Amino acid sequence: MPFFVTVLESQLDELRRRAHTRRLRVVEGVAFAVHGEGVYHAFSEHPPYQPVGNPVPAFFVVKDGSRLPANVTGSLADMGAAEDTPVVVLDEAGLEAPVAYMGPGLDETCVLHVISPKKDAAKRRVGLLESDMLAERRVLVVGLGSFGSTVAVELAKAGVGKFALVDGDRLEPGNIMRHQCGLADIGRYKTLAVRDAILARNPDAGVETWECDVNSDLSMLRRNVTGSDVLICLTDQGRSRFNCNAAAVAAGRPALFARAITRAAGGDVFRYRPGGPCLACLFNQGLAPGEDEVSNSRQAAEEAPDYAPEGYDERLVQPGLAADIAPIVQMVVKLALVEMAPRGAAHWERLREDLSAPFYIWANSRDEIYQDWQPMQYFFNRNSILRWYGVRAERDAACMTCGLSS
16 A cells, blocks of 8 residues: 655745754654555644644655765664654755655655645636735634634635634534534634634634634724724624624725524625625614524523523524535625635626625525525526525615714
């Protein structure tokens, strides 16, 4: 069975720099071995994300041109390299491709993958984005549940390079059916778990986290909104949404708000652009029907009346499937990219024309407020499920958030 070794290009570059200034030649690192598959993820320093597998020794050898360090095989053996220890050899100048071996003898080569997220992502975006256009964009995501975690990871895949994550909750077992993170992250703060999920896609991303209730630190919220290109609020509380809305209006930054309604029968996405209607205007005009989805025990406990019998609150939990929220999440991602994409590119200009409405409604099934809608079938000229609908919304001159500031 062939052996596969992966390394991060950024860590190889750092090794070359250190070798040049400090004359380092043999460096002890760590690899995470996926046993039974012959896969080793090797790191010369602390991994920027939580790798898969069990930790085992690994070594990195920096050679000068074509010359290996003297008695390198003996040095590796003395340092504890065994027959199943991956060894990555690279030249200081970076003129030759690095090579991976299994064991200190340097006689059994492995398949080596040098991972460069920036280059790899750029290849997938050719024709859509300038290669590093999104690397300097900063997104503030408030709420890291099933919506926020997926949006953050999808934006990382698209090449967004800077994130600010805000959420005070920890990941619970009931979250993982729709969350980007899994059983290994139970008990962790959602911000830190999602940070690792982002870095697993792009180890070069900059991720800042705040483990707090956004409503309790409005100064932090205002600072982060001002320093971001777009605010994405995906919380399950009206108070936090309206605080985020007010911060976006005050800072003159675009903002996106999304939710699912009861049992994820459908949902909606609202986009605030400076000068246009804000979230408060939308609700003032009665354009956001339906009750928020109750998707966790904390929400259920808040919704249950004081006189409710034991266990009543658990019956209020009405989570839809991950597939039910996926269309809403993807609309948020697309709208966020539209806000950050360059002007003038034909693809993005067409999308701006297509997605010009401030408010979008999606229906998953003929339930709840959509029970009188038509099945999708073959028609496109009537209200039916499984389609997006753009909705006009006007700015409210009497809005207490944006109207009085005009």
